[in-house]
Amino acid sequence: MLSAEQAITQMLAEVQPLVQQETVPLAAALDRVLAKPVLSEMNVPGYDxxxxxxxxxxxxxxxxxxxxxxxxxxxxxxxxxxxxxxxxxxxxxxxxxxxxxxxxxxxxxxxxxxxxxxxxxxxxxxxxxxxxxxxRAGEDIAKDQPVFAAGHKLRPADLGLLASLGFASVTVIRQLNVAIFSSGDELIAPGQPLPDGHIYDSNRYVIAAMLQRLGVKILDLGLLPDEPAAIEQAFLQAMANADVLITSAGVSVGEADYTRHILQKLGDINFWQVAIKPGKPFAFGKLNHCWFFGLPGNPVAAVVTLEQLVQPILGKLSGEAPVAEGTLLRAECQVALKKQPGRQDYQRGWYWQDGQGLKVKTLGRQSSGMLSSIANANCYIVLPADSASLPAGESVLILPFSTMLR
CATH class of the missing domain: 2.170.190.11 (Molybdopterin biosynthesis moea protein, domain 3.)
Known part of the structure; x- marks a missing residue:
């Protein structure tokens, strides 16, 4: 198995940023990535x-x-x-x-x-x-001074600054096209009657919502049955229309998991397992010009792998300049934590600050199939691969959720 760091390093080495550019109005530039540096065309303020x-x-x-x-x-x-x-x-x-x-x-x-x-x-x-x-004139920004570098992802305040400089439009990297689908005969679309032995398809909705926070274009290929022909057709459609395909389930070994076999037929596979919990089954590959990420079927595992493993790669593909990883903080854990050595664990927790510093606790059961454990959380409690169970009162590392989950 690969560590999370090894997996991310290997994927980053494989992918290259998009190069196609377009000019968009400032009102449509939120979360877009600048294709070239922006230099001020005036002094700010323009006069004493x-x-x-x-x-x-x-x-x-x-x-x-x-x-x-x-x-x-x-x-x-x-x-x-x-x-x-x-x-x-x-x-x-x-x-x-x-x-x-x-x-x-x-x-x-x-x-x-x-x-x-x-x-x-x-x-x-x-x-x-x-x-x-x-x-003084130019005290804030001088004429010809760099305002933003190429690769900068525009935030709300950035748009206000650009407007104050007189820019009505900016040149950005085109948006990344990301296709998604879920597969599994046990899945039912929300709003439909739920037969015994079935569950509602939640993964596609949370994945799409998280991707929206990244400012990508989403091509939703829907909920597919465990039929090789349907899954292969979805792959072909993604290969023709998307830069990236993200699937949920179908990447572990099982008699009805066809994704693995079709991917081997149509493209190249880099790896299948990562030493994190939840999220051990994970796939990364290439389908012609379309990158493939296969997430686990368990909902929390899908969320964790998308945020922790896939997000940095989508950032590079989008042309975004490298950004610092989320800051790990120290907090006193108020509950005992269960863990077996072997994989880095991302337990879902809630942190807060009181007069003595940061505190954190887990929220109920940590099953990778229980979305409530992440819906009610605001951070991960990150336990290293070699760590074991910890008693209450221990100092632990926490990672606040990124904007994908906030």
């Missing part, structure tokens, strides 16, 4: 401006008990364009252009304001520094 409401002036004009004449107002969106004589100042609001003759802003709470019938005067309560409460 006030960081808060107050009075704009020259520091050199400020003398103890020496009033300054208020000669006008600079408002956001309405610049003060007249000359500001020596010994004068202007009212200024946050974001307004700083008149070029002036070099600082004093908050309105730090001046004494007096008014006559013809004019207003202020006396500063302190002598500010040059540039105080002033945002």
């Amino acid at each position: 401006n006030a960081a808060m409401d107050g009075f704009a002036m020259r520091v050199a004009d400020i003398k103890p008990n020496q009033p300054l004449v208020v000669v006008g107002k600079a408002l956001a969106g309405h610049a003060y364009t007249a000359k500001v004589p020596s010994g004068s100042c202007v009212v200024i609001t946050t974001g307004a252009v700083l008149p070029p003759e002036l070099d600082t802003v004093v908050m309105q709470e730090q001046v004494n304001l007096t008014q006559t019938e013809t004019e207003q005067h202020i006396v500063c309560q302190l002598v500010p520094l040059v540039g105080e409460h002033v945002r």
